[in-house]
Amino acid sequence: MPASVAPWVVFMLLWLTLPVVTPVRRQYETATESMISLNPPWTAFFQGEKVTLACYRYGFRLPQKTKWYRNGKALREITVHTFRFSVSGEYQCQADDLHLSISVHLHFDEGPLVLRAPPAVFEGEPVTLRCHAKESIAQKTLTFYKNYDTLKPSGQRSQLLIRHANPSDNGVYRCSGKKEWSWSSTSSNSITIQVQELFPRPVLRARPSQPVDGSPVTLTCQTRLPAQRSNVQLQFCFFRNFQARALGLGCSSSSELHIPAIWTEDSMSYWCMAEAMDAQVRKRSLAIKIPVQRASADFQIHSVPALTSVFEGQLLLFNCSVKGVPGPIKFSWYKRDKLNKETKTPKSSEAEFKISAVNSSDAGDYYCEANNSRRNFVSKAVPVTIKVPVSQPVLTLSTGKTRALEGELMTLHCRSWRGSPHIRYEFYYEDVFLEINSTLSGGGASFNFSMTTERSGNYYCTADNGLGAQRSEAVRISIIETTKNRRVTVAAGIAGGLLIVAGSAAGVLFYCWFSRKAGGKPAFDDSRDPSHSEPQEPTYYNVPACIELQPVYSNDPKEEVIYTEVRRTQQNCKHAVQKTENRTPRCQMAE
Structure with missing residues (x-):
């Protein structure tokens, strides 16, 4: 700031700059208008007094050139940024190529009374109206009026103090006074007071407006101060629903509140409050609902x-x-x-x-x-x-025997006890591929065939699930040749059977002879003589049943020889009494 600019000039400058929007935290400031100041800092004067107007760029920077305007008309171009005026009118200035400043109305009065007031009045601020009188006016007779209503005097009759300006103080003000030893009064100039808003009602914003469950949220209480009052300090408070306690650490000079994480249960109404402590101005925002969305991972x-x-x-x-x-x-x-x-x-x-x-x-x-x-x-x-790679498969036979008769049905079963599916099983006979069988389960695979002489030999299987094939141990299967062995064994069996039959027959004959003798008849009795004519029924005692001999074949699976077993079965003998000449009883045996 130039040293020539006095502090009261700076104060007046703040009053007369255009109401440029300035964020509370001063994150950005844009001002393209020129600024004008007054010295002394009021707009009403006695005739003959002069006032100095100064023109600046924003930030109290001196312009390179300045243009002055009165009642909308350009005055002669002046290169200096200050100029003294003593003529009533509306004055503006232009610093360099910026926009024109606001209008300042200067009034020069010829009467004995002048009412002086600041050019701008903001809500909450103290305002002093001064009634300046020449010596001919008695101080004790000074009276203030608002819209033609008489106001009660304050401590000093030449001043009217408004402690906290508000819209109810809007109106037209003037003052009057009387000369000594005179009954007539003199009135001053009139001044219109229009109390301006110090800052508008704040607006609460949430960023983001629809946060996700658990995400951070920043609340901003937005309002603005006019450039004339950019030095006013505001503090901000944030609330949820209708709670009386402020969120966070309470009220602060920051217009933002950072919530590290907001959750679905925090979907409530929020509002904020801005307050100018010195001016005792407090304003509350409208409530907003913050919908918290459920997070989608x-x-x-x-x-x-x-x-x-x-x-x-x-x-x-x-x-x-x-x-x-x-x-x-x-x-x-x-x-x-x-x-x-x-x-x-x-x-x-x-x-x-x-x-x-x-x-x-x-x-x-x-x-x-x-x-x-x-x-x-x-x-x-x-x-x-x-x-999992397959383990070595195991090849087994359903009968459990490695020897079989010709034509007998054989079943080979191949199984790997470990290995991830899908397992492919293959069967081989003497390295000759037989069949493919696949399975998804661990049950293994089977291969069926009818045994013949040509199929005797070594069998094995393989298992493979794509991670390396495994081969089982070989199993040798042989066939039992029954044709040659059966001829020898059957012959031997028949011969043995005949011997048994012959022995049995001899025993029967001997028994018959013995019984005959036991009946009291001599062996050489007449009755034995074929010439004996008297018929006589033969009598038999305990004659054994006739025995039929039948061969039954069996074989030992561990041997290649077939054995023949002859079993005895009893059946009734058919005895007949025949009249023969020798009258000799005969026993007929069924074959």
């Missing part, structure tokens, strides 16, 4: 290696990242198995989760959970399938 899960090729024994690494969720965030990892059982994995307080060497039990669905101390957000499940 955007999860990204990356794995090394890719989940489509995780082999047993490999290192498996997960990394979970999330967008849309305000922090700080704590991560947890969970695994869901085939039975829908959920398990929290250890060491899961970070976004990264690692399994040093996976095995088949690590298969399942994995998902991560993000927690920001107020909410839990869960990602979609990621399926993990562990690829």
